[in-house]
Amino acid sequence: MNKIYNPKQDTWLEILKRPTKTIDDIEVTVKEIFKEVQKKGDEAVAKYTSIFDGIALDNYEVSNEEIQEAVGLISSELKGAIQLAKDNIYKFHRAQKTDKISIETIEGVNCWQEKRPIQKIGLYIPGGTAPLFSTVLMLAVPAAIAGCKEIVLCSPPDKKGKINPAILYAANLCGVTKILKVGGIQAIAGMTFGTQSIPKVYKIFGPGNQFVTVAKQLATQFGVAIDMPAGPSELLIVADDTAVPSFVASDLLSQAEHGTDSQVILVSTSKKLIDEVEIEIQAQLEVLPRKEIAQKAIENSKLIFVENDQTALNLINDYGPEHFIICSEYDDFYCNGIVNAGSVFIGNYTPESAGDYASGTNHTLPTNGYAKNYSGVNLDSFMKSMTFQKISEKGIQNIGKAIEIMAEAEGLQAHKNAVTLRLKSLEERE
Amino acid sequence: MNKIYNPKQDTWLEILKRPTKTIDDIEVTVKEIFKEVQKKGDEAVAKYTSIFDGIALDNYEVSNEEIQEAVGLISSELKGAIQLAKDNIYKFHRAQKTDKISIETIEGVNCWQEKRPIQKIGLYIPGGTAPLFSTVLMLAVPAAIAGCKEIVLCSPPDKKGKINPAILYAANLCGVTKILKVGGIQAIAGMTFGTQSIPKVYKIFGPGNQFVTVAKQLATQFGVAIDMPAGPSELLIVADDTAVPSFVASDLLSQAEHGTDSQVILVSTSKKLIDEVEIEIQAQLEVLPRKEIAQKAIENSKLIFVENDQTALNLINDYGPEHFIICSEYDDFYCNGIVNAGSVFIGNYTPESAGDYASGTNHTLPTNGYAKNYSGVNLDSFMKSMTFQKISEKGIQNIGKAIEIMAEAEGLQAHKNAVTLRLKSLEERE
Incomplete structure (x- = not known):
């Protein structure tokens, strides 16, 4: 296991590098x-x-x-x-x-979104x-x-x-x-x-x-x-002295047994916890049936000590873990501050396995840093959002002029015409 | 323009084929x-x-x-x-x-989704x-x-x-x-x-x-x-005798002026309307500054007559238009039945240009049939959905056994261990 103390920010990219494959x-x-x-x-x-x-x-x-x-x-x-x-x-x-979202953006212009x-x-x-x-x-x-x-x-x-x-x-x-x-x-x-x-x-x-x-x-x-691009599964745990070292070790190992290329990272403000987790990992590893796989993943794992929680949070958001376990006195700080993660597990009694199987959240999650730009699978992954609009005579009179001006400025005369024809027909009727 | 009467369903694919490019x-x-x-x-x-x-x-x-x-x-x-x-x-x-979605899936297991x-x-x-x-x-x-x-x-x-x-x-x-x-x-x-x-x-x-x-x-x-894969812009209008032919023609032309590869389709249960729209298009086309572009797109356009609205709807869902205008006595039927479209425009006073500029809906929409599997750009396009879970001691006791059984059945012993350790520690305390 690699123990790293107080890494400087300009080394994070290198430390947190994921294995890349040539395809x-x-x-x-x-x-x-x-x-x-x-x-x-x-x-x-x-x-x-x-x-x-x-x-x-x-x-x-x-x-x-x-x-x-x-x-x-x-x-x-x-x-x-x-x-x-x-x-x-x-x-x-x-x-x-989600319900249909419906709004009258301006009198006579009704827009709605349905999935x-x-x-x-x-x-x-x-x-x-x-x-x-x-x-x-x-x-x-x-x-x-x-x-x-x-x-x-x-x-x-x-x-x-x-x-x-x-x-x-x-x-x-x-x-x-x-x-x-x-x-x-x-x-x-x-x-x-x-x-x-x-x-x-x-x-x-x-x-x-x-x-x-x-x-x-x-x-x-x-x-x-x-659903999303794929990569090896990964887990990052942030933990301090309120965490139980054997629990932390068991979570890291449950990630490690997925494959030799699994990513396993512990970030802590406590050197004591890091040392205790390290010992626990060795003990628990011995009895695992998938020991060989887990061993290899653990060899590439990182135990990172940082001075304070803000630095830890910055580093975690830089990494964007698929699974993120928080066992910290300041769990609210991390919950509110995390912007890049697939699924978040809070507290000593929330192992990653819970989300893998039975808590109710989805386990199909963005790996490989994709938590920065992709959602995990959720209900919306199976739907498309469509928009609808219905404009009344009054409505087209309210926005018609603006459309004509903008279409003209973009050099799209036929776009303008479609409005002009309608406005004229209404004028003539009056 | 190509007028097509009562095309058989096994010809739809060919008729509605989009231009493909080699890249x-x-x-x-x-x-x-x-x-x-x-x-x-x-x-x-x-x-x-x-x-x-x-x-x-x-x-x-x-x-x-x-x-x-x-x-x-x-x-x-x-x-x-x-x-x-x-x-x-x-x-x-x-x-x-959207608000945070929060639910206790079983006593002591709290799951929530935030964007x-x-x-x-x-x-x-x-x-x-x-x-x-x-x-x-x-x-x-x-x-x-x-x-x-x-x-x-x-x-x-x-x-x-x-x-x-x-x-x-x-x-x-x-x-x-x-x-x-x-x-x-x-x-x-x-x-x-x-x-x-x-x-x-x-x-x-x-x-x-x-x-x-x-x-x-x-x-x-x-x-x-x-945001989404791209393709030439496209418009499909379904219209019957409640539609105004000059309006329909102006909408088709506003799509046609985008590019020579723009897709322009009219589906109608009225032969009379098709003929009137055809005449209107020729008249309006003459005075357009981007006439040459629009002309070419119009040459490839299709005016399709079908016997009834159900057939029309089936054909439209097969096509999955980016923009879909409904000018029909049965607009509710189409609104409720459309499952594949980017944005829908309803009634005689809702030209596509309204959505292109000023109604409030987004104009970045799925083309090329992608309306079958992609949403248009919407607020969620700029966010990721993340899940959170917090499980209490009671909670892990409620779902722990199920996780152990499932992890074991999948051959993932370390996943099981992470739960077993926690359940044991709770038992020992009791």
Whole structure:
């Protein structure tokens, strides 16, 4: 672990640097598969499913029987846990519904804003060792609240041609309308162009490896929106002597086990706490099943001592963490002052895992500094805001002259004409 | 003009096809200039300003004296018009402020969502013949309401090293914090990387030619967000015999004068109206100063007759117009049923120009079918939504077990540990 004392501001950029990956090699592969899926549809999907997942499938759609089988495989204990998480996620995202905003900007000029659901969306859920059924909840629950008509889920089949039952269970529970056994680049390409089996969607959500990440980026060049750009997961904790060192260490480790490139940072005004957390990390690390992964991430982690809370806050806003835990006497100071963070966890009894699973907030959050310019996934991610205006005769008389003057000044005569014609017709009538 | 009667649904895609451009050639140029600006900063900006704008500048920042000079050059008539537009835009966007959303999802688990401004934003305003000072209003007014700290505006200098006074006047009026005489690719690259003169920003807004469009796309690969992908402007009108043909024609022409690739579509259940509008267009076209441009766009325009309003609505939702005018007996039917449109204009006295300038709605809207998955610019475009959670001892006892079960099922033991440690410490205390 790297302990850093009182770093000068001009070194922050270097200290807080995130690992960058070159994606040039991957891009060529991704572009090729996109081209082939665009041209050949299911034939190409079959080819790459065979290459990457090692299985030939006749039918990509998960059947009702398969879903029922999955439901039978899930313990009632896990079903209960999923239900509790789903309820909390539902409540928090339901509360995000916004009313129509309506205003008469000037007499006779009524403007309003309404949100309408994105009609067709795609969710990508990775396969592999960790079946991210929690991500199914995080994406399908708000999609259903938003009112998206088609909610398509793609996830890669295992060697037996199956999707993990917990993923199927969660998808079925949360109103996914179609589940497809397709993964990787071919899944993203399929949802971008549409194939015989895979519906074309308007927006793609969800995590994935670097191939999926690059594929999602490429999808945006074909008119598809994505939830946000991706990067390795990260956690920054600010803590002082009111924090419990073992809790802090456990949170840092829960981030570290995600991957060797996970970013783990502790900022503190207490050298004592830093030392105690360091010892705790070593002790807790020993017994973790994913020790090797966590160990590597911890090696790159930073424990940073700063003299005061204002400096800490400045440094944190410079970094813009995805997850930000506050265990400080001055938690209000940090809550009010933080402008760049994905999700904020306050107090000793608010571990990051709570937000990852069950508190109700969304766990699909901006990494890689994107907290400076992107929101985490929320109800609005599944909707578009549209504006409406209705202008009366009186209304056009009130703003018509201003429009004519401005259109003329911008050299757009036909824009002016559209108003002039209307004003004249009203004058003539009088 | 192309009149089309009762097109079958399987031909809609072809009929409503938008012009596509190849951007591969441009991409090479854009990438090169980005590389150079990243490496050499102002030196590269100077080089390309000299090449593209034909002028060498010592200082890119617009001075206070230049702003005062511009203020003196604007007629009081235009000042008044700009003020009226600004007031309406302010009122409508101010009304979009959302309160903190706070909810206790389960006893002891408090979750809330707050929006915080994006700290540094960049506005790009094209130069050339049509000085788009209206776009300055549309972007700077909501940015100021959102509370963005740095609002940087870039616009290319003319041959005398000046920016159009109306742009300077509007920028100064609306709280832009720095105005720079830099245009094109080098402006976007400058705001992406930061140079000695140009601040690095987190999100770039604003229109531009295809070089600027490609540059904005490239900027997203370097961590900068953009307002939305761009395409040629477009208008679709649905009208029946309650519409005034000359008004409809004037609206179609106001769209057509934007550019030869503008998309202009009329959908109607009345053959009579289609014929009358066609005649009106020819008459009005003759006297337009931008006749040549409008003529070309009109040649590609479509006048589509359909049997009934439901078919019309389906076709319109398939297209997803940027601007959508409704002049129909059944305007409620269309208002309620439209799911894919940028901004909607209702009734005979609501021309598109009203929204372009002064009704209060934003004119930066999704083109090219992006109304299916993107919002137009609105107050939220300048903010990020962040979530917070604070869990009490009681709260973690309520959701802790569910988190443990789910983390275990996903194979993430350290995530489970972070909860287990806390639950144990509470048990021990009891």
